[in-house]
Amino acid sequence: MKIKKIVLRKMEMALKVSFETSFAAMKTKKFIVVEIHSKDHIGYGECSALAAPWYSEETTDTAWTNIEKFLIPILFSNQDISCPEKIQDDFKWIRRNKMAKAAIDCALWDLYAKENNISLAKALGGTRSEIETGVSLGIQKNPDELLYMVDRYINEGYRRIKVKIKPGKDMQYLSAVRKEFGDITLMADANSAYSLTDMDLFKQIDDLNLLMIEQPLANDDIIDHAKLQKALRTKICLDESIESVEDARKAIELGSMKTINIKIARVGGLTEAKKIHDLCQENNIPVWCGGMLDTGIGRAHNIAIASLPNYKFPGDVPASNRYYANDFMSAPVTINKKAMIKVPLEIGIGIEPVQTLLDSFTFEKKEFLW
Numbered sequence: 157m158k159i160k161k162i163v164l165r166k167m168e169m170a171l172k173v174s175f176e177t178s179f180a181a182m183k184t185k186k187f188i189v190v191e192i193h194s195k196d197h198i199g200y201g202e203c204s205a206l207a208a209p210w211y212s213e214e215t216t217d218t219a220w221t222n223i224e225k226f227l228i229p230i231l232f233s234n235q236d237i238s239c240p241e242k243i244q245d246d247f248k249w250i251r252r253n254k255m256a257k258a259a260i261d262c263a264l265w266d267l268y269a270k271e272n273n274i275s276l277a278k279a280l281g282g283t284r285s286e287i288e289t290g291v292s293l294g295i296q297k298n299p300d301e302l303l304y305m306v307d308r309y310i311n312e313g314y315r316r317i318k319v320k321i322k323p324g325k326d327m328q329y330l331s332a333v334r335k336e337f338g339d340i341t342l343m344a345d346a347n348s349a350y351s352l353t354d355m356d357l358f359k360q361i362d363d364l365n366l367l368m369i370e371q372p373l374a375n376d377d378i379i380d381h382a383k384l385q386k387a388l389r390t391k392i393c394l395d396e397s398i399e400s401v402e403d404a405r406k407a408i409e410l411g412s413m414k415t416i417n418i419k420i421a422r423v424g425g426l427t428e429a430k431k432i433h434d435l436c437q438e439n440n441i442p443v444w445c446g447g448m449l450d451t452g453i454g455r456a457h458n459i460a461i462a463s464l465p466n467y468k469f470p471g472d473v474p475a476s477n478r479y480y481a482n483d484f485m486s487a488p489v490t491i492n493k494k495a496m497i498k499v500p501l502e503i504g505i506g507i508e509p510v511q512t513l514l515d516s517f518t519f520e521k522k523e524f525l526w
């Protein structure tokens with residue numbers, strides 16, 4: 157692949173409604189879109205770093221700086237990029253900054269698939285023609301509002317409901333959903349809001365027969381999670397704690413979880429996500445695809461990777477209309493009555509941004525010529 161040009165866009169889109177987690181309430185999403193141009197195609201990547209360092213240390217601005225000052229010069233120093241995996245070796249000396257790296261990695265994978273005239277899912281080794289999705293619900297003001305939201309999304313077709321929790325807004329909320337909706341597929345995500353001193357609460361939650369509890373303890377922990385997993389029947393899912401295939405190996409050895417929410421952005425891109433998928437598959441640990449309130453490009457990459465065989469639980473890859481009133485892609489992603497999303501067969505990510513719409517959400521743009 158010979159790169160001719162790279163375009164960076166800083167963009168902002170308003171969320172339909174504020175999304176609250178244990179760390180923040182967001183009203184808009186700031187993000188970066190990376191375009192990597194070859195002679196015939198454009199590969200697209202989305203950088204998921206948030207406006208402030210809530211979820212990880214990166215922000216939209218730090219990612220922009222790292223992409224511009226370090227990652228693009230590395231790309232431009234390569235005459236020809238034979239496959240997307242190769243560039244990760246050249247990125248290795250840059251510590252962390254996974255979301256900046258992921259944006260480039262994803263754009264390269266899209267371009268690679270397009271240059272080879274195959275879908276991104278096929279390029280990654282995907283085997284599914286459709287993927288199952290679930291809905292992730294932010295923390296609501298009271299349990300009644302949560303019940304209203306759950307009812308609404310079940311009516312839209314979603315079958316797996318994920319509820320964000322934090323201290324004081326946990327057991328009462330989850331048990332209200334269990335009581336009202338019976339045996340639905342229900343799970344909780346704590347975004348690291350608890351510690352082992354909350355064992356009594358975890359024991360109560362254990363009786364709710366959740367599909368899993370996601371990242372209950374510290375964002376950088378795998379030791380206490382191993383202790384907690386031994387004490388619970390409910391599967392622990394690690395999110396924030398797993399940033400690389402090496403983290404996954406150590407967590408598997410310790411028994412820190414029974415599943416991983418692989419977010420492409422958190423682990424540095426599709427290359428590393430695929431490695432984590434493969435390692436988990438060898439160890440009989442099913443995985444699933446998480447999201448970062450992604451817009452159309454990030455969603456398309458998620459759909460492609462979630463078509464790999466060991467992605468076994470429904471992902472946080474909702475339809476286009478879940479978070480944003482308008483997207484900028486040529487066609488919306490929709491779910492059918494069984495909460496399934498079709499994996500595109502067209503080349504690359506399958507759907508393209510509409511340039512005029514892309515421009516309308518862009519507030520800063522910079523071009524880099526070879």
Ligand code: MG
Binds near residue numbers: 345
């Ligand atoms: Mg999570």
